[in-house]
Every structure is written in C-alpha cells, then in structure tokens.
Amino acid sequence: MADHKIFHMSFASVYPLYIKKAERKLRTKEEVDTIIYWLTGYDEESLKQQIDRAVDFTTFFAEAPKMNEAAPLIKGVVCGVRVEEIDDPLMQKIRYLDKLIDELAKGKKMEKILRKA
Known part of the structure; x- marks a missing residue:
C-alpha cells in the first residue's frame, strides 16, 4: 500500500474546503455533512469529535462507524482517476x-x- 501525503493530512483542515466548495455553488454545510454521514456512518456528534481531534484521513476512515454499502455505486473521475478503479x-x-x-x-x-435513485 502506497503512503500518500493525503493519508496524513488532517481531515479538519480539508473539511472547511469541502464546505467552501459547496457554498460557492450555493449548496450548504448541512448538505456536506449529510454526504459525510451517509458515506461514513458518522453522526453530528462523532463528526465533530473527529474534527476537534484533528485526526488524519487514515484515522478518520479507520474509525468510521460504517462505510455505506452503496459506496461502490460511486463512479466517475476525480483528479484524473476513475474512483472505481482505485x-x-x-x-x-x-x-x-x-x-x-x-x-x-x-x-x-x-x-x-x-x-437513492
């Protein structure tokens, strides 16, 4: 398993960037949170704890309560790479x-x- 820089980045440092990206397109922090809850199984309190602890992405996903079983349905290109082929x-x-x-x-x-549809 390769050791990528992002694995050691604090989720708390990237989270505001997710919100900023959404808000620039007139979406909300609540929608960003809903996506995170859906994907990882975190709830409002447990997500806040992860952010307050400034855990890295490795820890954030390792401690995720339950990755959504529908996650493999996520397809497409991010950063020039098809997510389903990673x-x-x-x-x-x-x-x-x-x-x-x-x-x-x-x-x-x-x-x-x-x-869902």
Missing part, C-alpha cells in the same frame, strides 16, 4: 468523498448523490 482502499474512500462533494457542487440532487 486499488488502495483508503485512497478509494477519500476519492469517494471527493466525488460526492464534486457532485454536490455541480448541482446534483441529494437523492442522486446518495445513490
């Missing part, structure tokens, strides 16, 4: 989250983002 499980989880935030910023409906 071999490293941690990198794939990170890119799943990136892809969902991208979809939010592009104006997709939450039902589609959360793979």
Whole structure:
C-alpha cells in the first residue's frame, strides 16, 4: 500500500474546503455533512469529535462507524482517476468523498448523490 501525503493530512483542515466548495455553488454545510454521514456512518456528534481531534484521513476512515454499502455505486473521475478503479482502499474512500462533494457542487440532487435513485 502506497503512503500518500493525503493519508496524513488532517481531515479538519480539508473539511472547511469541502464546505467552501459547496457554498460557492450555493449548496450548504448541512448538505456536506449529510454526504459525510451517509458515506461514513458518522453522526453530528462523532463528526465533530473527529474534527476537534484533528485526526488524519487514515484515522478518520479507520474509525468510521460504517462505510455505506452503496459506496461502490460511486463512479466517475476525480483528479484524473476513475474512483472505481482505485486499488488502495483508503485512497478509494477519500476519492469517494471527493466525488460526492464534486457532485454536490455541480448541482446534483441529494437523492442522486446518495445513490437513492
């Protein structure tokens, strides 16, 4: 397993960037949080704890209560790489989250983002 720089980045340092990206496109922090809850199983309190602890992405995903079983339905390109073809499980989880935030910023409906329709 390759050791990527992002694995050691604090989730708390990237989280505001997710929110900023969404808000620039007139989406909300609440929608970003909903995506994170859906993907990882965190709730409001446990997400806040992870942010307050400034855990890195490795810890953030290792401690995720339950990755959503529908996550493999997330398809597409992030950073020039198809998320469904990423071999490293941690990198794939990170890119799943990136892809969902991208979809939010592009104006997709939450039902589609959360793979409900």
